[in-house]
Amino acid sequence: MRNRRSRTQVLTLLAAGAWLATTGGLWGADSVAFSGGRAFENLKRLVAFGPRPSGSPALVQSRRWIIQELRKTGARVEEDSFAAATPLGSLRMTNVIAKFPGLRPKVVIVAGHYDTKREEGFRFLGANDGGSSAALLLELGRVLGARKNALTYWLVFFDGEEALQEWSPADSLYGSRHLVQKLASRGDLARIQAMVLVDMIGDANLDIHREDNSTPWLMDTAFSVARRLGYAKYFLDTPIAIDDDHIPFVNAGVAAADLIDLDYGPNRSYWHTDKDTLDHCSPLSLTIVGRVVLETLSEIAKSPHVK
Numbered sequence: 001m002r003n004r005r006s007r008t009q010v011l012t013l014l015a016a017g018a019w020l021a022t023t024g025g026l027w028g029a030d031s032v033a034f035s036g037g038r039a040f041e042n043l044k045r046l047v048a049f050g051p052r053p054s055g056s057p058a059l060v061q062s063r064r065w066i067i068q069e070l071r072k073t074g075a076r077v078e079e080d081s082f083a084a085a086t087p088l089g090s091l092r093m094t095n096v097i098a099k100f101p102g103l104r105p106k107v108v109i110v111a112g113h114y115d116t117k118r119e120e121g122f123r124f125l126g127a128n129d130g131g132s133s134a135a136l137l138l139e140l141g142r143v144l145g146a147r148k149n150a151l152t153y154w155l156v157f158f159d160g161e162e163a164l165q166e167w168s169p170a171d172s173l174y175g176s177r178h179l180v181q182k183l184a185s186r187g188d189l190a191r192i193q194a195m196v197l198v199d200m201i202g203d204a205n206l207d208i209h210r211e212d213n214s215t216p217w218l219m220d221t222a223f224s225v226a227r228r229l230g231y232a233k234y235f236l237d238t239p240i241a242i243d244d245d246h247i248p249f250v251n252a253g254v255a256a257a258d259l260i261d262l263d264y265g266p267n268r269s270y271w272h273t274d275k276d277t278l279d280h281c282s283p284l285s286l287t288i289v290g291r292v293v294l295e296t297l298s299e300i301a302k303s304p305h306v307k
């Protein structure tokens with residue numbers, strides 16, 4: 001069956017489209033606010049699955065739950081499975097992609113990883129590192145699904161961000177490297193206008209430094225949004241360069257920015273340790289980053305960089 005629109009509906013849509021094109025804004029359903037509280041509830045749920053390294057039953061279970069939650073938003077949810085060549089042999093990995101079609105087919109990706117680092121000898125829960133990004137994306141999905149969007153959004157949950165043995169170009173970023181390769185091979189990469197990455201943004205003591213491998217105009221956009229929203233003290237101009245899931249996109253010529261807080265605990269002592277737990281994360285940090293990401297999406301829609 002095919003849904004045909006009446007002429008009046010078409011004209012209304014055209015008018016809305018013209019308005020959206022000039023404002024980059026939204027129309028339709030009442031806008032739903034991003035809730036750090038809800039995002040934190042998502043985080044609790046993810047941590048309850050236990051350590052979630054690539055290939056583990058706990059990651060399969062958390063993926064099932066993530067997909068179930070995403071489907072409630074009305075998004076088209078896809079599993080992007082592939083065989084990753086790792087130092088431990090071939091490993092099945094799966095990215096999750098939730099697509100929210102907008103008025104325009106141009107795509108902006110918001111992404112994060114949902115796997116946690118494989119650790120021997122202690123229980124690595126990855127509340128912040130792997131948990132917070134996935135928890136924030138799920139709440140973003142609730143917001144994006146409840147409104148009409150000017151651009152098309154894809155929320156991407158990467159598998160295999162972490163190294164299985166030791167971080168190297170070959171042993172890291174499995175999910176993002178795979179997705180960029182796949183999009184390029186299908187000629188779909190040109191549709192992607194921008195990619196905003198979040199990582200370790202649940203830190204209760206939030207300080208996001210300007211990440212230096214990111215695309216300058218996109219990072220400028222996010223940082224000026226943060227200042228405008230009154231969050232300057234959490235977004236610091238002193239730069240830091242980090243390898244993360246945005247790198248394969250940057251290397252492929254896609255504008256990408258990584259919002260990451262690597263200063264986790266005194267001297268990073270909570271990073272990749274048994275101290276990466278829920279009590280070192282906060283709903284407020286998730287609220288701050290969630291609001292900055294949403295407002296950055298609005299700015300991207302208005303940006304001259306988006307063709």
Ligand SMILES: [Zn+2]
Pocket residue numbers: 117129162272
């Ligand atoms: Zn990590």
